[in-house]
Amino acid sequence: GAGVSQTPSNKVTEKGKYVELRCDPISGHTALYWYRQSLGQGPEFLIYFQGTGAADDSGLPNDRFFAVRPEGSVSTLKIQRTERGDSAVYLCASSLTRLEEGYNEQFFGPGTRLTVL
Amino acid sequence: KQEVTQIPAALSVPEGENLVLNCSFTDSAIYNLQWFRQDPGKGLTSLLLIQSSQREQTSGRLNASLDKSSGRSTLYIAASQPGDSATYLCARGGGSQGNLIFGKGTKLSVKP
Numbered sequence: 001g002a003g004v005s006q007t008p009s010n011k012v013t014e015k016g017k018y019v020e021l022r023c024d025p026i027s028g029h030t031a032l033y034w035y036r037q038s039l040g041q042g043p044e045f046l047i048y049f050q051g052t053g054a055a056d057d058s059g060l061p062n063d064r065f066f067a068v069r070p071e072g073s074v075s076t077l078k079i080q081r082t083e084r085g086d087s088a089v090y091l092c093a094s095s096l097t098r099l100e101e102g103y104n105e106q107f108f109g110p111g112t113r114l115t116v117l
Numbered sequence: 118k119q120e121v122t123q124i125p126a127a128l129s130v131p132e133g134e135n136l137v138l139n140c141s142f143t144d145s146a147i148y149n150l151q152w153f154r155q156d157p158g159k160g161l162t163s164l165l166l167i168q169s170s171q172r173e174q175t176s177g178r179l180n181a182s183l184d185k186s187s188g189r190s191t192l193y194i195a196a197s198q199p200g201d202s203a204t205y206l207c208a209r210g211g212g213s214q215g216n217l218i219f220g221k222g223t224k225l226s227v228k229p
Contacts, residue, residue, distance in 0.1 A: 042219030108161040
């Protein structure tokens with residue numbers, strides 16, 4: 001079956017512009033996560049959705065970052081007034097969360113490489 | 118602060134060798150631990166997931182173990198092949214929300 005997909009694969013923008021990054025999770029996965037990966041580092045957590053609601057947004061670096069998942073499937077990460085430091089690979093993951101069973105295998109998309117000039 | 122450390126940062130081995138990648142974490146109250154593979158410029162491929170109640174998982178030539186009391190996990194790769202060359206990341210499940218906390222990875226190079 002189809003895995004997690006992300007669009008665009010690459011995005012180049014100018015400092016101060018607004019960008020939207022899209023994530024399409026695996027069908028039926030209720031949990032959706034956004035991570036950010038800088039060169040040479042492991043991914044860092046940004047935000048977690050369970051269904052339509054953001055259950056944990058503690059990883060968002062500041063209020064320029066916002067994410068939505070209006071119908072509990074596709075999610076969009078929105079970055080306002082982009083800065084050069086926002087340049088990174090933005091990864092999305094989804095899972096069939098069964099926390100009560102201690103099972104939460106996350107499946108990742110290919111990522112969106114964002115470059116802010 | 119919860120931290121995940123991976124040692125070594127890079128490893129180069131000849132084809133056919135068995136090898137071990139190490140992962141340590143500071144909080145023993147983990148939810149689960151997941152190992153990933155990342156090829157250059159690509160996303161993450163899940164290799165193995167170990168639930169907190171388990172001690173190891175196996176998939177083909179890969180075996181991952183988990184020792185919560187010592188805060189360690191190892192990924193064992195048997196009979197390494199050039200196609201195994203990639204960066205291997207371990208991540209612990211943090212908290213009730215399940216978001217992952219990653220190490221920086223071990224970059225593996227298997228020489229033919």
